[in-house]
Amino acid sequence: MREPIHTLIIDDERLARMELTRLLRGHPVIEVVGEASGVAEAGEKILSLKPELLFLDIQLRGETGFDLLERVDFTRKIIFVTAWDQYAVQAFEVNALDYLLKPVSPERLARSVERMVEEVSRIRQEQEPMAGEELSPLHTGFPARKLAPSDVVFIRLGNKLRFQRLEEILLLRAQGPYTELFTTTGQSGLVNKLLKEWETILPETQFLRVHRNTMINLGQVEEVEPWSNHAYRIFLKGFREAIIVSRRYAKELREWRG
Secondary structure (H helix, E strand, O other), rough: OOOOOEEEOOEEEEHHHHHHHHHOOOOOOOOOOOOOOOOHHHHHHHHHHHHOOEEOEEEEEOHHHHHHHHHHHOEEEEEEOOOOOHHHHHHHHOOOEEEOOOOOOOHHHHHHHHHHHHHHHHHHOOOOOOOOOOOOOOOOOOOOOOOOOOOOEEEEEEEEEEEHHHHHEEEEEEEEEEEEEEEEEOOEEEOOHHHHHHHHOOOOOOOEEOOOEEEEEEEHHEEEEEEEEOOOEEEOOOOOEEEEEEEHHHHHHHHHOO
């Protein structure tokens, strides 16, 4: 690392901020540049301090960390820290984002910091500026490896930030530089990710590309029927529209059906 990772701690409990700051002193690669106790203060400090990493609590004096992310366009790294274990899901063990439960253990924090150092080092190397060129923001992205069907990703669906369970994704459809995501609970919206990016992380046992612009959740397939020109039509549970499987992807579908 050429320089420490500039970090902002956001928590409405002063003692919690103090304890996390104390623990982070044992990790010289992390430099705490500021603290905030609420959404408004955190927004101001993000703009003024330009941190690369947030340690962000979920509950913040009647507001939430999600409210902060709705108001501030923060595209760098986030580690959630909270006592609310109902938000804790397996995905944060494999995603670029991480999730720490209070009280934070030194061992668990060390693993999280190690993961962050590897990720930030990689991104800084990729974004090494030419002479006179500014360094671009460190974008929070999807993990490079495949996830499991039970995993969760943190996304912006439409204008809302949410934890999305992969098993509840019904259908993904390319829409230019975005992906339109449909869920088994009837929700839908655009996600600022290309379909090919989803394809790199979604488990192959659960999701299948059936068209150049469409991926489906195989667990939600209700019926498959032959269609014209050696293609197929698929009907998904609770989804009225038939999904056409192009000839290019028909082989993969036949292999899945056995």
